[in-house]
Amino acid sequence: MKKRILSLAIVLAMFSCSSNETLEMQEEQNELLSKKEINSIINTSLQTTGDFNWTTQSAHTIWSAVKHGENILTIGYGNSKNQFARTTETSNIKNDLIQLVHSLEKTSAKGVSELHVDEIINVIDIRVTNKETIATLLKDSRVRYIEPGGYNFLDSDNQARSEGGSGCGYGSTTLSTNDYRTVSPGARVPWSFDAHNIPAAWNYSTGAGVTVAIIDSGLSPQQKWMNQYFNDGDSSGRTVQKYGTFVDSWWAWSNSYDGVNDKCGHGTKMAAVATAPRNNDNLPVGVAYNSNLVTYRAVENVIINDYHEKRGVVEALTALANRSDVKVISMSIGSPFNIGNVSDAIKYAHSKGKMILAAGGTSTSFTTWYGVIFPASMSETVAVTGVKEGEYDKCDVCHTGSKIDFTIQMQRTNGTDNKIPVLSYYDGQANYIGGSSVATATTAGIASLVWSKNPSWSREQVLQKMKEAADFYPNKHSEYGYGNIDALKAVQ
Incomplete structure (x- = not known):
């Protein structure tokens, strides 16, 4: 009898230990990972592979990030990895997936779980709280990717910030006379334009008939030469249009757009270097001074990290993709790694024949290891970065790598380190701007010159001409792509 009691006690003890271990494992699995x-x-993946993909992560990691990001899960769906555009077939998949999430989450289809259902690309933003929902979706063949749409990777410990605090800056300054020369009827030509033979190219093309779109932080209402004086001096017969798709709210469910006006300063400078008028007021001129301009306030600053910034960029891209007049889209903004819905929107715009130029990356010294950032890392974009004057040496804060297509000289080597003169946020004033951002907008202007000279050409023909006019063509440098473009050669 004692043996039986002892044996039973041992069994009970073993069962108790096993149960405790199981409970501890379950608790551990249910415990959120910290940010x-x-x-x-994410950083480990970026350092070892150069990229990061949420869908390759465990359900627990994704669930933790979703919980840290207002429970927003972004679902890209379709029957193949490249089925990004909405069809009747994918509309049915969308409906099925929404019903599946409702059943797993035990929520009503009449509730507010659907944060956003895109009408153009195959993307849903939906509220998810259960890890089992994420695990199920990861196994579903109709799901191309899932991402924690509200998760903000770039917190205080991960700031890939551009100079000036996320690229923002309102300042104005007196330009050094060594950094420009004056041409008729009184416009200042930045030193970098001469380095790329842009003024000589104006004898063949000024960008007329081409519309350049800038997706950025918007356009300053104060700078008259980018508003009511857009047709000034030798610039005429063109239009400027302003839109806003950014929601400035901590509340994910808000749909109140923040307007069209720049509240950062970055977007104004990018629009100016690409299209500012050839004025008679001693102000910097843009590359394509007779091109039309469309600006979108889609982001708060140059880093695409907030949920509303992601959606803002997607809405801008899809709207521009469906405009027949828009040829060139310039994006001097980005993220250290891929964003699914933005990637889909870029593919959609690319499928519509748009040339999408993207900044290779501009960071403070401790984040330059990121390499070429997204979306410049995509094959559907033309990646641009900045180099120093007269030499192939990247600018002090610029990213380089095998994904780069072109370079622009934007940092002086005359002892001043001055960048490119542009119109500033404030009316009738100027400032300097550098990095891969200004290099991208400059290249967008050159693309407009080429397309204006050859209006019947396709994107591929324009891009090929730009390559042929660059320093390293037909080869491609491992860090600088095809190199600096000779704008004159590109339009001849």
């Missing part, structure tokens, strides 16, 4: 732990996973 620091999630960011460590």
Whole structure:
């Protein structure tokens, strides 16, 4: 009898230990990863592979990030990885997936779980709280990717910030006379334009008939030469249009757009270097001074990290994709790694024949290891970065790598380190701007010159001409792509 009691006690003890271990494992699995732990996973992937993909992560990691991001899960769906545009077939998939999430989450289809259902690309933003929902979706063949749409990787410990605080800056300054020369009827030509033979190219093309779109932080209402004086001096017969798709709210469910006006300063400078008028007021001129301009306030600053910034960029891209007049889209903004819905929107715009130029990356010294950032890392974009004057040496804060297509000289080597003169945020004033951002907008202007000279050409023909006019063609440099473009050669 004692043996039986002892044996039973041992069994009970073993069962108790096993149960405790199981409970501890379950608790561990249900415990959220901290933002620091999630960011460590992301940084490790970026350092070892150069990219990061949420869908390759565990359900627990994704669930943790979703919980840290207002429970927003972005679902890209379709029957193949490249089925990004909405069809009747994918509309049915969308409906099925929404019903599936409702059943797994035990929520009513009449509730507010659908944050956003895109009408053009195959993307849903939906509220998810259960890890089992994420695990199920990861196994579903109709799901191309899932991402924690509200998760903000770039917190205080991961700031890939451009100079000036996320690229923002309102300042104005007196330009050094060594950094420009004056041409008729009184416009200042930045030193970098001469370095790329842009003024000589104006004898063949000024960008007339081409519309350039800038997706950025918007356009300053104060700078008259980018508004009511857009047709000034030798610039005439063109239009400027302003739109806003950014929602400035901490509340994900808000749909109140923040307007069209620049509240950062970055978007104004990018629009100016690409299209500012050839004025008679001693102000910097843009590359394509007779092109039309469309600006979108889609982001708060140059980093695409907030949920509303992602959606803002997607809405801008899809709207521009469906405009027949828009040829060139310039994006001097980005993220350290791929964003699914933005990637889909870029593919959609690319499928419509748009040339999408993207900044290779501009960071402070401790984040330059990121390499070429997204979306410049995509094959559907033309990636641009900045180099120093007269030499192939990247600018002090510029990213380089095998994904780069072109370079622009934007940092002086005359002892001043001055960048490119542009119109500033404030009316009738100027400033300097550098990095891969200004290099991208400059290249967008050159693309407009080429397309204006050859209006019947396709994107591929325009891009090929730009390559042939660059320093390294027909080869491609491992860090600088085809190199600096000779704008004169590109339009001849």
